[in-house]
Amino acid sequence: MALAGGRGFLIQPYFSSSFVCKNIINKPSFGVKNTFWPARLGPTSRVTRTVVRAQLRPTWLPGLDPPPYLDGSLPGDYGFDPLGLGEDPQSLKWYVQAELVHARFAMLGVAGILFTDLLRVTGIINLPLWYDAGAVKFKFANTGTLFIVQLILMGFAETKRYMDFVSPGSQAEGPFLGMEAALEGLEPGYPGGPLLNPLGLAKDIKNAGDWKLKEIKNGRLAMVAMLGFFVQAYVTHVGPIDNLVEHLSNPWHTTIIQNLSHPAS
Template sequence: MAVTVGRVFLAQPCTSAAFIGNVKHIHRSSFGFSAKPGVAPSRHSRTVVRAQERPTWLPGLDPPPHLNGTLAGDYGFDPLGLGEDPESLKWYVQAELMHCRFAMAGVAGILLTDLLRVTGISSIPVWYEAGAMKFGFASTRTLFIVQMILMGFVETKRYMDFINPGSQAEDGTFFGLEAALEGLEPGYPGGPILNPLGLAKDIKNAHDWKLKEIKNGRLAMIAMLGFFVQASVTHAGPIDNLAEHLSNPWHKTIVQTLANNSS
């Protein structure tokens, strides 16, 4: 029988003095007296619960074998079994990491620009209209081509480092900036350029930093999804929506907003 409160637990009835792990279990009757050896437990016998150390995304769930808890942020979530192949799992780990970082940058950019717009500090457009904005120093086509070239170059280098770890840290592979990047491991280039504060220099033993990053990244991806839905329903930015909610918290909520827009 599996029971849990925040972690995975295994419940086992005790019939006599026994050791499970490092915890001693003694069967007692419903009146608190120790049962005699060899006597079968009554239906009122207590059940001793032993907690496992690893939490899972769904209480009481046994994680799949290919997720053994060694990956940062691994809570046994793979309902479709996408990571059963070890090589595919490595790619999905890198893909999630990059999506997390893009989402964190996107959330920070949306909130900052929206705050500047709402307070009147800048006349920049709302975030979902920024892509249609025209710039005087270059045409939209030119900016698109430059962006494709730059991002294509960086993503190609990242992919090459993924299939051959450490290859992009060799001399002459990055315009002489190899020492400033210090390729630590795939997904974590580091160095003074990408790690100016010197956090997690020993990336092999930086499990806590990796866990914090992946947790914040997953939260940012959910926030980005919320921004998309919010913009589609309300046609306003997140700061505008927040200000409207704070003006009348009991009557201007997500429930009223969805109800008004559906009618």
């Protein structure tokens, strides 16, 4: 007989005449040990004990039972889907690809903003603030030309990515300037070849779970960091390195609370 205790635990009565349970082999994933509570002693000295077993995989909220369609097979799956967006299997596949692409753009954005802002603050190069960079007029081409070129290049890359998602491996077929092997993806969302994987990392993409997990974790952190950059720029009107230097110079009075309560004019 088994009773469900909450959503994340299984409470199972166990009957024995000793205090040693020999058949419990499942161990919890977050350090909670199997616990036994002695019940009443009957005439035959039989003891009833209850075993509380924690769930076997970590979730974003400990003790929460993840939805059935998030079974832990996806990289970075901690059962977080409060709106139920991934109930449809096809939609879930697309959301996984969308998160992966946004994570990579966020990592590139964070690295670019911090690097250029460091060059600007140290005076090595005279650069604009990152949120003003888009308004800079370049001498080698006008803004309209740059926009059209970027639209064509990114449109081409995104179209190829979508076609590979719809038909995996199709983008390595047919002639393309002799670069077919360089454009061949390992699986949807994970390009390979010497052009897009020059270091040869995770060549065996089917067994590269650790690499996938590290990438999506860093990508999610970068997306949160980009949100922080947006809020900082709106409130303080300076770059992230300036914000960091100002906070370190007066950590008790230059905080997020003071900045939000007294934004720069």
